Every structure is written in structure tokens, then in C-alpha cells.
Amino acid sequence: MKSRQGWADLYAFEVSRAGNTPLFRQVYLQLRSAILSRRLRPGTKLPSTRELAAQLGVSRSAVVAAYEQLLAEGYTSGRHGSGTYISPDLPPPIDGKVPRHMKPAAAITSAATSMQAFSDFVDVTAQSDQRPFNLGRTLVDARSIELWRKLSARAFGSLGPDHFGYSDPRGTIELRKTICEYLQAARAVRCDPEQIVVTAGTQQALDIVIRVLPGLDKEVWIEDPCYPLTRQALLAAGATVRPIPVDAQGIDVGAGIATAPNARAVFVTPSHQFPTGVVLSMARRLELLAWGREKNAWVVEDDYASEFRYGGRPLASLQGLDENERVIYIGTLNKALFPGLRMGYAVVPHALLRAFVTARYLMDRQPSTLSQAVVSAFMEQGHFAAHIRRMRLLYREQRDELVAALRNRLGADLTVHAPDQGMHLVAFTRKGLKDTAIERVGRQHGVIVRAMSRLYVAAAPRSALVLGFSGHPRQTIMPAVERLAQAVAQSKLPSRPKRRGAARRCE
Numbered sequence: 001m002k003s004r005q006g007w008a009d010l011y012a013f014e015v016s017r018a019g020n021t022p023l024f025r026q027v028y029l030q031l032r033s034a035i036l037s038r039r040l041r042p043g044t045k046l047p048s049t050r051e052l053a054a055q056l057g058v059s060r061s062a063v064v065a066a067y068e069q070l071l072a073e074g075y076t077s078g079r080h081g082s083g084t085y086i087s088p089d090l091p092p093p094i095d096g097k098v099p100r101h102m103k104p105a106a107a108i109t110s111a112a113t114s115m116q117a118f119s120d121f122v123d124v125t126a127q128s129d130q131r132p133f134n135l136g137r138t139l140v141d142a143r144s145i146e147l148w149r150k151l152s153a154r155a156f157g158s159l160g161p162d163h164f165g166y167s168d169p170r171g172t173i174e175l176r177k178t179i180c181e182y183l184q185a186a187r188a189v190r191c192d193p194e195q196i197v198v199t200a201g202t203q204q205a206l207d208i209v210i211r212v213l214p215g216l217d218k219e220v221w222i223e224d225p226c227y228p229l230t231r232q233a234l235l236a237a238g239a240t241v242r243p244i245p246v247d248a249q250g251i252d253v254g255a256g257i258a259t260a261p262n263a264r265a266v267f268v269t270p271s272h273q274f275p276t277g278v279v280l281s282m283a284r285r286l287e288l289l290a291w292g293r294e295k296n297a298w299v300v301e302d303d304y305a306s307e308f309r310y311g312g313r314p315l316a317s318l319q320g321l322d323e324n325e326r327v328i329y330i331g332t333l334n335k336a337l338f339p340g341l342r343m344g345y346a347v348v349p350h351a352l353l354r355a356f357v358t359a360r361y362l363m364d365r366q367p368s369t370l371s372q373a374v375v376s377a378f379m380e381q382g383h384f385a386a387h388i389r390r391m392r393l394l395y396r397e398q399r400d401e402l403v404a405a406l407r408n409r410l411g412a413d414l415t416v417h418a419p420d421q422g423m424h425l426v427a428f429t430r431k432g433l434k435d436t437a438i439e440r441v442g443r444q445h446g447v448i449v450r451a452m453s454r455l456y457v458a459a460a461p462r463s464a465l466v467l468g469f470s471g472h473p474r475q476t477i478m479p480a481v482e483r484l485a486q487a488v489a490q491s492k493l494p495s496r497p498k499r500r501g502a503a504r505r506c507e
């Protein structure tokens with residue numbers, strides 16, 4: 001740590017007197033952004049208030065107010081007589097919620113927003129944390145790893161001109177045919193291989209959709225609460241995002257029509273709403289498609305994790321119900337197989353196909369031919385279906401273990417629902433417990449739980465923990481729930497009294 005201690009002194013903090021933002025707030029925001037993005041690391045000593053004030057040419061009281069705010073929010077800790085240090089136990093990074101200073105009420109218009117402005121709320125390292133119960137992690141068993149090795153070796157062994165040159169930006173025809181057959185059989189998707197575009201996963205598919213859909217700068221609906229990366233990608237592209245509440249039937253289409261009847265698109269997770277897990281009811285599906293048809297709006301279906309269904313009737317895709325080619329269907333192999341693969345696909349309506357393929361081409365030309373050859377063989381030879389079957393059993397066991405452990409150990413504090421599908425569950429907090437407090441303290445106890453309330457935008461937030469079970473082997477679950485229980489107990493303790501001046505809210 002010592003060697004890093006001088007870094008904050010060298011940091012290029014700047015303030016401007018041109019705008020309306022008070023100086024203390026500018027100092028606070030810059031420091032917080034640098035801390036959250038880990039440009040300034042935990043344990044780093046901040047310059048003294050006197051030094052920083054002199055460096056920035058501002059009054060010392062402005063720097064003191066900024067430091068007090070950071071201290072009150074847990075970003076720093078003060079060691080008496082020895083200065084202010086960036087906290088070793090950082091509060092969870094802000095990735096589900098845009099800082100309040102950036103969003104006027106329910107609509108967020110940010111056409112002029114540059115990516116720079118987003119660096120303080122997108123935590124780009126969050127998903128690589130291995131600890132329980134981080135979301136989006138998968139398991140790959142020895143059998144699949146061995147097959148993957150063999151098929152990769154075979155693909156390398158048969159390298160030929162087809163692998164070395166440029167190829168179809170949509171992906172190889174072999175892979176597109178296989179994906180198409182799979183989607184028709186498993187998800188009742190209406191498609192032909194010409195409409196399939198292989199992408200690096202959901203995120204790239206969303207990015208392309210956002211680039212090619214006309215009029216997205218006007219208005220789009222998103223679910224509230226929502227998958228933060230969809231919302232952030234839209235905001236980064238300057239869309240006007242209208243959060244539409246989700247209830248027990250999924251997105252409230254009537255509320256969407258009342259809020260923004262002429263929106264150009266809606267982004268939904270109908271099979272397993274993220275994060276609530278609610279399934280979009282048939283009535284709502286039909287309502288949504290009717291709205292899309294009537295308004296010539298697009299429905300973007302993110303069908304992540306549909307492979308992992310543990311009970312109840314299999315759910316067909318929303319795209320399969322659509323008679324008018326208004327749905328862009330997005331699927332991912334990064335969940336069905338493993339996130340490091342970086343492969344997914346979109347089924348693109350004919351009217352958008354040319355623009356979509358062009359955007360994909362301009363972005364990164366094409367998917368890697370070699371990875372496509374391996375995935376193609378894995379799917380064609382039946383290993384994909386077998387892998388899904390095995391993982392489904394495993395994930396179901398892990399889900400059951402987690403549900404039982406939570407009910408046993410934390411039944412008085414949490415209400416736990418066992419989801420029929422997916423890779424995470426939602427546990428609602430009881431008796432006024434705050435999910436954000438548990439999230440923060442959980443980190444100190446080595447567990448990653450996501451506070452659902454932070455995934456809300458405008459709707460009244462519900463306090464719940466979102467816990468991933470797919471990537472965490474059964475034997476790790478009970479000990480992790482034990483640590484979570486300690487975190488829950490600690491979160492109930494009264495918090496440290498705030499220091500004078502720290503009550504000023506900066507967001």
C-alpha cells in the first residue's frame with residue numbers, strides 16, 4: 001500500500017467556476033468517481049485538505065466539506081492525526097443507479113452525455129468477483145471442459161483458408177443454422193438462418209440494436225426495476241429512457257402507454273424479468289405486441305437464462321407470438337455455457353437486417369471464426385443440449401440448497417421465493433431491514449448480494465437481496481449463508497453517528 005500512498009497527490013483534480021456546481025461538490029464528485037473506478041485504490045492516503053485546497057485554488061472549507069461527505073458515506077476513513085485514507089472496505093460500487101444529480105425525475109434525457117460522465121457509476125470489475133452470491137456466474141463440469149478441449153484441438157488441427165480470411169459478419173452459416181434450429185425447437189422462435197446474427201453476447205447485441213433503431217433518442221421504455229447494463233447502454237447513447245413499472249404480471253403496458261405512448265421501443269426480459277424473476281403474462285405479451293404493431297415500435301426481447309427452467313410449463317418466446325416482425329430477439333451463450341466465451345446472437349426482423357449487419361460489420365467486422373467452429377461442433381454433436389441438462393440439475397440443487405439455507409438461517413429476516421427459472425433468486429427483507437445496508441456489510445463478510453432497491457429507477461423500490469446461485473457449488477452455499485447471516489445481524493446495529501457537516505446530501 002505504501003508505494004501507492006502518494007498517488008492521490010499526483011492526481012489531476014480540476015475544478016471549474018464556470019458552471020452552477022458548487023466547488024465542494026465538484027471536489028467530492030471527482031474524488032468519489034476516482035475511488036469508485038479504483039483509479040484511486042483502497043488504502044490510498046488523500047492529500048491534506050490544505051494541500052488540495054492550494055492545488056485547486058479553492059477555499060479549504062470546500063475541501064473539508066467534500067472530505068466530510070466522503071467520510072460520512074464510507075468512502076474514506078479518518079485516522080486521527082494521520083490524515084484521510086480511502087476506505088479498505090469500499091461501499092458497493094454504484095452500478096444499478098445513476099447518481100441522482102444526473103436524472104430529472106422519471107425521464108432521463110442525456111443526448112449530450114459522453115461516456116466520461118458514466119465512469120463513476122459503471123463498475124466494470126463487479127462481475128469478475130468470484131465470491132458467493134455474485135450474479136451471472138456459471139459452472140462448467142469436467143465433461144464439458146474435456147469436450148471443449150478436444151473440439152478446440154480439432155478446430156485448430158483443421159485450420160484452413162476459411163479460418164484465416166474475413167468471413168460473413170453475421171457468423172458462419174453452419175453456426176447460424178444450428179442456432180436457428182435450436183431456437184425453433186427450444187424457444188418457438190420464428191426464424192431462418194439469414195436472420196441470425198452472431199454477436200459477442202447480449203451486450204453487443206443491445207449495442208447494435210441501439211445504434212440501428214430509428215428515433216431512439218426520443219423515447220424508449222425500460223422495465224423498472226431493470227437490468228442496469230441495458231439502461232446504461234441506452235443512457236450512454238443519449239436515449240430518453242422512460243422507466244415503466246413491473247408488477248406481478250411483468251411490465252405494466254398500460255402504464256407505458258400512459259407515460260410515453262409514442263415511444264420507439266421497449267426493452268424487456270419477458271421469460272424471467274431481471275431482477276424480479278416475474279414472467280410476463282400472456283395478456284401483457286399480447287398487449288405489448290399490439291402496441292408495437294399499432295405504433296410501429298420495436299420490442300427488444302432479452303431472453304437470457306431461458307435454458308435453465310426447473311419446473312412448470314416451458315415458456316415460449318415473445319418473438320414466437322409476433323406476427324408482424326416487431327420483435328428483435330436476443331439470446332446469449334454466455335449464460336448457457338460460460339461468460340468468458342463471449343458469444344450470443346440476435347434474431348433480426350428483415351426490415352432491420354441490413355442496418356444491423358452493417359453496424360455489426362463497422363463495429364468489429366465479424367465473430368472469430370475459430371470460436372464459431374468450436375461452438376458449432378459443440379452444438380451440432382449434441383453436447384450443448386447435454387450440457388444444459390446436466391447444468392440444469394446442478395443449478396436446481398444449488399437453488400434448493402440456497403433456499404433451504406436462507407429459510408433455515410434467515411427465515412425471520414428474509415422472505416425467500418424459489419424461482420422456477422434462471423440463475424438467481426430474490427429474498428425480500430422483513431422488519432424494515434435495508435437491502436443496501438446488507439449489501440454493504442455483506443462485502444466485508446465476503447458475500448456479494450445485490451440490493452434490489454438500487455435497481456429501481458422511478459418506481460417505489462422494494463427492499464430485497466438478489467442472490468446468484470448458478471456459479472456457486474453446493475458445498476460453498478451453507479458457509480456463505482452463515483457469513484450473510486452475520487452481515488444481516490451487523491446491518492441491524494445502529495450506524496456510526498455522522499460528523500458535523502456531513503449531513504449535507506450530495507446526490
Ligand SMILES: Cc1ncc(COP(=O)(O)O)c(C=O)c1O
Nearest residue numbers: 136201202203227274304332334
Ligand atoms: C438480463 C441479462 N441479460 C443478459 C445477460 C448476459 O449478458 P452477456 O451475454 O453480455 O454476458 C445478463 C447477464 O448478467 C443479464 O442479467
